Amino acid sequence: MASSMMNGGYSVEEEEKKKNVNVGGGVEDVYGEDNATEDQFATPWTVSVASGYTLLRDPHYNKGLAFSEKERDAHYLRGLLPPAIFTQELQEKKLMQSLRQYKVPLQRYVAMMDLQERNEKLFYKLLIDNVEELLPVVYTPTVGEACQKYGSIFRRPQGLYISLKEKGKILEVLKNWPERNIQVIVVTDGERILGLGDLGCQGMGIPVGKLSLYTALGGLRPSACLPVTIDVGTNNEQLLNDEFYIGLKQRRATGQEYAELLEEFMTAVKQNYGEKVLVQFEDFANHNAFELLTKYSPTHLVFNDDIQGTASVVLAGLLAALKLVGGTLADHKFLFLGAGEAGTGIAELIALEISKQIKAPIEETRKKIWLVDSKGLIVNSRKESLQHFKKPWAHEHEPVKGLLDAVKAIKPTVLIGSSGVGKTFTKEVVKAMASFNEKPLILALSNPTSQSECTAEEAYTWSEGRAIFASGSPFDPVEYDGKVFVPGQANNAYIFPGFGLGLIMSGAIRVHNDLLLAASEALAAQVKQEHFDKGLIYPPFSNIRKISAQIAAKVAAKAYELGLASRLPRPKDLVQHAESCMYSPVYGCYR
Numbered sequence: 001m002a003s004s005m006m007n008g009g010y011s012v013e014e015e016e017k018k019k020n021v022n023v024g025g026g027v028e029d030v031y032g033e034d035n036a037t038e039d040q041f042a043t044p045w046t047v048s049v050a051s052g053y054t055l056l057r058d059p060h061y062n063k064g065l066a067f068s069e070k071e072r073d074a075h076y077l078r079g080l081l082p083p084a085i086f087t088q089e090l091q092e093k094k095l096m097q098s099l100r101q102y103k104v105p106l107q108r109y110v111a112m113m114d115l116q117e118r119n120e121k122l123f124y125k126l127l128i129d130n131v132e133e134l135l136p137v138v139y140t141p142t143v144g145e146a147c148q149k150y151g152s153i154f155r156r157p158q159g160l161y162i163s164l165k166e167k168g169k170i171l172e173v174l175k176n177w178p179e180r181n182i183q184v185i186v187v188t189d190g191e192r193i194l195g196l197g198d199l200g201c202q203g204m205g206i207p208v209g210k211l212s213l214y215t216a217l218g219g220l221r222p223s224a225c226l227p228v229t230i231d232v233g234t235n236n237e238q239l240l241n242d243e244f245y246i247g248l249k250q251r252r253a254t255g256q257e258y259a260e261l262l263e264e265f266m267t268a269v270k271q272n273y274g275e276k277v278l279v280q281f282e283d284f285a286n287h288n289a290f291e292l293l294t295k296y297s298p299t300h301l302v303f304n305d306d307i308q309g310t311a312s313v314v315l316a317g318l319l320a321a322l323k324l325v326g327g328t329l330a331d332h333k334f335l336f337l338g339a340g341e342a343g344t345g346i347a348e349l350i351a352l353e354i355s356k357q358i359k360a361p362i363e364e365t366r367k368k369i370w371l372v373d374s375k376g377l378i379v380n381s382r383k384e385s386l387q388h389f390k391k392p393w394a395h396e397h398e399p400v401k402g403l404l405d406a407v408k409a410i411k412p413t414v415l416i417g418s419s420g421v422g423k424t425f426t427k428e429v430v431k432a433m434a435s436f437n438e439k440p441l442i443l444a445l446s447n448p449t450s451q452s453e454c455t456a457e458e459a460y461t462w463s464e465g466r467a468i469f470a471s472g473s474p475f476d477p478v479e480y481d482g483k484v485f486v487p488g489q490a491n492n493a494y495i496f497p498g499f500g501l502g503l504i505m506s507g508a509i510r511v512h513n514d515l516l517l518a519a520s521e522a523l524a525a526q527v528k529q530e531h532f533d534k535g536l537i538y539p540p541f542s543n544i545r546k547i548s549a550q551i552a553a554k555v556a557a558k559a560y561e562l563g564l565a566s567r568l569p570r571p572k573d574l575v576q577h578a579e580s581c582m583y584s585p586v587y588g589c590y591r
């Protein structure tokens, strides 16, 4: 086991084979063409210079009206474009104007996807320069609606679809993707898309959206990002009965059939892209999410955004919030509604941080944290029948049925909603929180907006302006009693882009909980007095690339410290290094 972990799970023979692939004048034969034999496949491929019409149709290189006179001559573009020449800034201004004319969020989403397929650099320039305005368009909440209607807005494939039909051929399928140097894969099986449930193959919108954030917020190159949707069927009756459904029309495969497809996928990924490719699991249902993370953490660079990313973001918000509510983390008492991936993931990271801070065993610090699921408070007497990921949270207490009674019984200082069910923080719940807390900390994490446990306005109004509030989906500022409250967005988008950048730039080969803690601390350190003054416990997204660089630097530093980093020597200034690694959406000039 130890030796297979050291060399990433390859057998000795496979290692030898890999070495042989590299002989030949010191130039690496990356794709194995020179060594192609009957049992080692090679892909025939060509590199050509795009010009003329092909250049305009290539989203990586297309600049639209921004091609200069010289470029129009040199690249056979004369006549293919109208005479005007626009700067990238003018193109951006024009596109933002036309986007703003669409009042329906989904129309804006479609317009952005069209732009991404037409002119990638301009898409990212818009997204980076207008991040607060466009994040809700290409990401939560609109991406949720886009997934629900993905069949009808689907135009060109934006990622790889790997279904049960591809069983036995996944390595070949990966080779069909036009890019080779993949650094990050976001993969879903569509079973739990946000709080919207099983959307099957239509879940593709999620990996696509997450990866566009990897580039815009974390600076990873778009060509290094691969969105994947695994299709093992769907249990969504509406989709199964829809003649236009784009996925497999069968009920979900489970058990061994499911495990085998995922095993083939994970093996093919490592075989094709090597040990340093990051695989981010996204929006899997609880039962598979925990199992996949446990299974592949020892052998692959894997990260579950819903368990670990959300945990890291929430912990950051809590660390920052201490400046507003006072005390240390250990002085607080936490109650969760929802004991799935997000709930138990956050709970565990809080317990870990407290255990490090006060040097107490984690079994002790977990006792400060209580979880409520659909059957009520998780208590010892329920332990036998609990799913394994809930068991550590079963503490000694008499049974309590609903959330309101649990709030009254536990008297938490922090209330966190992570059940995916909307409108569960009722007036009574919020009022109860406000009755025994001067500043109740209330996080309504479920997405999209329709699934939020309460709105920002409700949290501020029902607590008479005393709540510190943040939510998974964005809410506008709220005026209450003459004061403007700005709700923060406790969304994993704060962490995963910088976290991923830190892993990639250090060449990390495994994720470790200490890296998540480092990311939380880095994010919390970015909340400044001016933000606290507005009631915010997260910094604004407008500064996210700088924040991501800080997170990446702290994550990379920890990876080097723990011996998980393979890119040596360690750069001296990791923040500067992170910034210098980041993708720029500014057009290049063509020879």
Ligand SMILES: O=C([O-])CC(=O)C(=O)O
Pocket: 140, 193, 194, 195, 283, 305, 306, 446, 447, 472, 491, 492
């Ligand atoms: O996508 C988001 O906005 C956050 C997230 O991971 C989820 O809700 O599953």
Ligand SMILES: [Mg+2]
Pocket: 194, 282, 283, 305, 306
């Ligand atoms: Mg998610």
